[in-house]
Every structure is written in structure tokens, then in C-alpha cells.
Amino acid sequence: MQDRGYDDSDSKNEHGPRLVRAAEYVRMSTDHQKYSTENQADAIRHYAATRGIEIVRTYADAGKSGLKIEGRDALKRLIDDVQTGAADFTMILVYDISRWGRFQDADESAYYEYICKRAGIAVLYCAEQFENDGSPVSTIVKGVKRAMAGEYSRELSTKVFAGQGRLIEKGYRQGGPAGFGLRRTLIDESGTTKGVLTRGEHKSIQTDRVILTPGPDDEIAVVRSVYAAFVHDELSEREIADDLNSRGILTDLGRAWTRGTVHQMLINGKYVGDNVWNRQSFKLKKKRVRNDPEMWIRSPGAFEAIVEHDLFDAAQAIIGARSFRLSDADMIEALREVYQTKGILSGIIIDECEGLPSSSAYSSRFGSLLRAYSLVCQTAFKRDPRSASKRDPLFRI
Structure with a gap:
């Protein structure tokens, strides 16, 4: 919150009555320049000047999505000031309804306004x-505008998802680290290599693209040795992790290897050059979920492989066979024991547990991890999993 430092004397005209004190709220995510916080503030000041309103507070959320209130610290401070009586103004000026928020539930937008x-x-x-005067016409129009603001985000999300999917199919990388043994390489629109991106570095030109390329020879040798040890030497992920750690080899994040990190290397198709996307979804800032394999978007052979396909396929067969001997009931019981021990379930937790089928095995057997979790919930609590609270750690996937 920015305090413009006015006192009561500032709110009086030299030859006129006291001006109405107001706060302004401005927000910008990644919208067009016309919605920049500076341009919003200019329009708000012009509006205020023609109506005898004095702006004494500014609440600004720059670079924040309007989909939810989480992360919008300025709006939360504004609401808190209003609720606690700390507000020293009688109105709030906002550029338009979409700047107040693009809430997917129009009632949420109305709720924060009602608090004020x-x-x-x-x-x-x-x-x-x-005019937001509470008249029937303004109420109807405002409701429509709130719905339109939310719908804009839904339509944009659909268009962005479709565009990203097309880029995946063309063999371009969409976000995320390259992984051990690989590097993110920047190319221009003609396919000419521009350089290798370091961790945290992103492309700055819209027409540039990112692909995966083989990393240093020593890392490639480690990746191949992991697959060979798993397939030919019949070592477990835990044994391979212990061996790598004993040799002082760190992951691409500079951390020690675990059963889970080795397992993720063994099941990731990027090592045979496949471009795979949409394993997880986080659309419209809702809860992140793991998608079923049939929802993944794939582009086989998009990148240069560093592991032979036969070796990769053999590793998948071994991983799949580990759960083949177990019945559905055995798998759910094993998962229930993990839940009782850990208190929560996730794909990473599953992959880290020795002797437990992998998260991919559970997803394949039961259709999705969420379905497996719901069966654990039924077994553990004898109730319909749909009645679980959204905060139930069972569903933190």
C-alpha cells in the first residue's frame, strides 16, 4: 500500500468544501499495455478530478493474476483495512470490473465488493x-460484466493450451528444467541455434523456441549407466541412487539422488527424444492435478535421443511387471499403509517408497492416481471420498 501522505487539510479546497477521500486499486497481470498500472492510475485520476474526489491511498498489484485473491497482497490489504476500520477513505476507485478480478465464480467478485x-x-x-449505484440496471450489467471477465480467462486458457499443444507436437519444449543429461537450447524461427539457456534463463523473443539437446558427455554417460544398471544388472532404483551418491555425483539440482529421482529418470520419455507435455495441469490457478497418460500430448522423436529405445522399453517393462503380481487389493492396501505412515499421498512420495509399485503403475492400474487415492480413502475411512474436505491431505496430489 502506498500512502500519499495527505492530512485532513489536504482534503479541503481553498474556497470550497472538503473533497471526498478515496483509495485507488490497480492491477496488472500480463494483459495488453492499456491495462498497465500507470495507465489505469491516469484514468482513475482523471475520473476523480472531474468529480471532486481526492485519492489518498494506492493499492497496487503489479504482475498479479486476477483469477483468485491468493497472491494479490494489495487487494488483501485493502479488504483488511476496510474490515478492521483502518480505512481513512469512503470510496475505492478501480479502472474496470476486470481489474477488480477475473474470478471464475462471479459471486466471489461480488463478495469482496459487498465487504466494502x-x-x-x-x-x-x-x-x-x-454508475455503480445499486440500481437494478447497474446490478444486472455488473453481474454480466463479472461473468464476462471470468469467461475471458477461460477462453484465453483454452486458446493458450491449444497453442502450447501445437508447439509440443512440432517438437518445441514448453517450460520446465531440461533434466540431468539434457540442456535447453534456444533456436530462432528458422531453426538456427542461438545458445544454451542456463537454469532460470528464459527466451526473450516471442518467435524464438526451445528444444532439448544432449548435455555434457559425462552426464550422458551417467544416464546410460543408470539404464544399464537397472535393466542389465537388475539393480533397484535405491541401489542405483546409493551408488551415484557414493561416487559424489549430484542431480541436475545439485542434490543427492533418491529412489524417486532415479525412477523419474527411468520413466521419462525425453531420454529417447520424445516430447511429452500435460502430465500435470494447473489451469486457471486451480489445484494442480496429475493427468492420465491418455491426456498427455506427445511428439515422438522430437529431440536427439541419449538412450536407446530398446533399453528404455526394457526399463518400462520391468517397472510395469513389478506390480503385475499384485492384486488390486494388495496395491491399495500397500498404499493405505503409506498414507497412514506419511499422512499424505503424492506421486513423489509413492516413488520414494521402497517395495511399493510406482506412481505410474498405480495410475495405469486404476486409471489415475486420484482414483487410487479415493479407493484408499474408502478402505481407510469407510466413507465416500467425495465427502472429503478440499484440505484433506489425501487429495494433495
Whole structure:
């Protein structure tokens, strides 16, 4: 929150009555420049100047999505000031309804406005073609505008997802670290290599693309040795991890190897050059979920392979066979024991447990990890898993 430092004397005209004190709220995510916080503030000040309003507070959320209130610290401070009586203004000026938020539930947008209204503080939308005066017409129009703001984000999400999917199919990398033994390489629109991106570095030109390329020879040798040890020497992921750690070899994140990190290397198709995307979804800032394999978007042979396909396929066969001898009931019982021990379940936790089928095996056997979790819930608590609270750690996948 920015305090403009006005006192009561500032709110009086030299020859006129006291000006109405107001706070302005501005927000920008990655929208077009016309929605920059500076341009919003200019429009709000013009609106205020023509109506005898003095802006005494600024609450600004720069670079924040309007999909939810989480992460929007300025809006949360604004609501808190209103609720605690700390607000020294009687109205809030916002550029338009979409800047207040693109909440997927229009009632959530209305709820935060109602909190202000209940405290005697009006919310005014400066660029909208209606007065927020509580009249039937303004109420109807405002409701439609709130729904439109949310729908804009849904449509944009669909378009972005489709565009990213097409880029995956063309063999371009969409986010995420390269992984041990691989590197992210930047190319221009003609396919000419521009350089290797370091960790945390991103492309700056929209038409540039990122592909995966083989990393240093010593890392490639480690990757191949992991597959060979697993397939030919019949070592477990835990034994391979212990061997790597004893030799002082660290992961691409500079950490010690675990059963889970070795397992992830063994099941990731990027090592045979496949471009795979949409393993997880985090659409519209909702809960992150693991998608079923049939929802993954794949582009086989998009990158240069560093592991032979026969070796990779053999590793998948071994991993799949480990759960083949177990019945559905045995797998669920084993997962239930992990849940009782750990208190939560996730793909990473499953992959780290010695003697437990992999997360991919559970997903393949039961259709999805969430389905397996729900069966554990039924077994453990004898109730419908749909009745579980959203905060139930069982569903933190």
C-alpha cells in the first residue's frame, strides 16, 4: 500500500468544501499495455478530478493474476483495512470490473465488493459505462460484466493450451528444467541455434523456441549407466541412487539422488527424444492435478535421443511387471499403509517408497492416481471420498 501522505487539510479546497477521500486499486497481470498500472492510475485520476474526489491511498498489484485473491497482497490489504476500520477513505476507485478480478465464480467478485459496501465504502469502476449505484440496471450489467471477465480467462486458457499443444507436437519444449543429461537450447524461427539457456534463463523473443539437446558427455554417460544398471544388472532404483551418491555425483539440482529421482529418470520419455507435455495441469490457478497418460500430448522423436529405445522399453517393462503380481487389493492396501505412515499421498512420495509399485503403475492400474487415492480413502475411512474436505491431505496430489 502506498500512502500519499495527505492530512485532513489536504482534503479541503481553498474556497470550497472538503473533497471526498478515496483509495485507488490497480492491477496488472500480463494483459495488453492499456491495462498497465500507470495507465489505469491516469484514468482513475482523471475520473476523480472531474468529480471532486481526492485519492489518498494506492493499492497496487503489479504482475498479479486476477483469477483468485491468493497472491494479490494489495487487494488483501485493502479488504483488511476496510474490515478492521483502518480505512481513512469512503470510496475505492478501480479502472474496470476486470481489474477488480477475473474470478471464475462471479459471486466471489461480488463478495469482496459487498465487504466494502457493508463497511460504508463504495466501489466505483471508472471506465465502465454505468454508475455503480445499486440500481437494478447497474446490478444486472455488473453481474454480466463479472461473468464476462471470468469467461475471458477461460477462453484465453483454452486458446493458450491449444497453442502450447501445437508447439509440443512440432517438437518445441514448453517450460520446465531440461533434466540431468539434457540442456535447453534456444533456436530462432528458422531453426538456427542461438545458445544454451542456463537454469532460470528464459527466451526473450516471442518467435524464438526451445528444444532439448544432449548435455555434457559425462552426464550422458551417467544416464546410460543408470539404464544399464537397472535393466542389465537388475539393480533397484535405491541401489542405483546409493551408488551415484557414493561416487559424489549430484542431480541436475545439485542434490543427492533418491529412489524417486532415479525412477523419474527411468520413466521419462525425453531420454529417447520424445516430447511429452500435460502430465500435470494447473489451469486457471486451480489445484494442480496429475493427468492420465491418455491426456498427455506427445511428439515422438522430437529431440536427439541419449538412450536407446530398446533399453528404455526394457526399463518400462520391468517397472510395469513389478506390480503385475499384485492384486488390486494388495496395491491399495500397500498404499493405505503409506498414507497412514506419511499422512499424505503424492506421486513423489509413492516413488520414494521402497517395495511399493510406482506412481505410474498405480495410475495405469486404476486409471489415475486420484482414483487410487479415493479407493484408499474408502478402505481407510469407510466413507465416500467425495465427502472429503478440499484440505484433506489425501487429495494433495
